[in-house]
Amino acid sequence: MLWHAIAPSRRYTKASHDVVRHPRLNSDAKILLLYVQGLPEQEVEKALSDHAKSLGISGRAYQRAKKQLIASGFVHEWKRQGRRGYWVTDQLFANISLTEEQAKAVRNDRVGDVVRSAVDPGAQEPTVGRPRGRETGGYEPVEEELGKNYSHPPSELAEVVESERVLLSLRHAHPQLHLGVREARGLAEAAAEWIRRGVSTADLRRALTSELPREGVRSAVGFLRHRLVPKLPAPPAAPAVAPVSPPSARELITCEAEGAVEEHVFRPFGDETVCGPCYREERAAALARWTEEARNQPPAPTWRERVAALADGTASPA
Template structure:
């Protein structure tokens, strides 16, 4: 019982849960990982993008870079060409790959100023629509091209999920919600035309302090009475401009007219204190001699004679 059998093989080590294949990197020269936990400035990237079987390596890297950018960062071809050594042709082709596979979409939207701009949207889960529907999304296998029809159907469902259009597979579109009304603004007690004109000019000049404060003619007419109410309360135009343009959101303003109307109503200053009219002090004239009787008297420079000489011109003569 105390003798050990040297021919018995040692017991195998327990396999780590989730690792179905033994690590043979030390014998085959495969990949090893030296990982450290990130605590700041990191981005979670799905393996469906990092190990995509149909995307090129440039498209995978560009998709990873776009997902790591903050909201509002420029993502046009000119900016990406200046950032990376690849040319504009290769970067444009990689963007088209990401767009085809649902990781990117470009929308043309109209700004409040009436301009048409292109908005780039990066989607981190293009196959979210399939998972929400209850069917598991197939894991992409490196080097194995999938069938054209399932790939096209998965890409279509992923784009529909990223765009957020419920029921797009059945040909229906989500109805656009009605635009909310602008907040009420204070009104001046005496809406003089000159006061309203000065308020309109002040609102039109806000574009010089930020392109996102460019207002249309309709949006300018709504907060103009509120600005007039501020000016009526002895607030200088510089103070009104400072109250409307200070501490704006860093990501920009979606509806500048609504923000301005809210600030005009919430930060309305009180009326100025009552001040009694100040009477002019009595005039003090210097002593001078009358030209008629040589008496001294006080009078304006225009008066050469005293009061007696002016009332009795015969005696003065």
């Protein structure tokens, strides 16, 4: 159950401006907050998640927006158990930030009788009948919306949601462009195509609100559809790719390897002057020469022999 705690009209206007400039609320939280503030009384009994669904805010985006609203003091929740043992979640939605004590005072003032009538479940009479095991299955939490399958990939879905927000915000630029949620959702796909073609949200809003007819707008939906569909900008041209010319082949040079059997040429990759086969032969010959020299060297004296030589004075400390 969702209750409102709305300030008077003058404070309501100031609170709306504070919401728009709030540094710790993302765009989803701000839109949800402003949307619920303007609901009529007969709509306030719905859960906050239902209002978020009507705006296209669901899943993790809704959980993130709700968490920010609770942390900023705009939304407060309490769970209680009624007379029949069912758990009920009470939600208080305010257009100004309230502390926990202030929110409890508003709740007690609005629904004090309901809250005080809740009976401790341990004090109730036992249920008639034998105890049964816990029934599971067939229930999914309302607010913990699991993943849904959308017809659009995530990137296109984000563009549709962003364009819907732009369409809903047109009412603030001109009253004649006031759209309902369903009307904005019906035009969101056409507006999203503008964003896919490189138009920013600010330029999209400017294109929809500039140069309105002098006689006024009779139908906001028809006028905006006429702006969106026939005047859709052309897709951006693909950047021209310069042709890549293949690297030019280097000239043949004579191999300068020592001891070559006969003169031959090769095509170098860099500044080398010896071809690959000759270079490998030179390295192999040098390695064999170093190995032979190391084999012919006398064995190095052991540390005991070095100590004895120093003691006899027949060897220098170096």
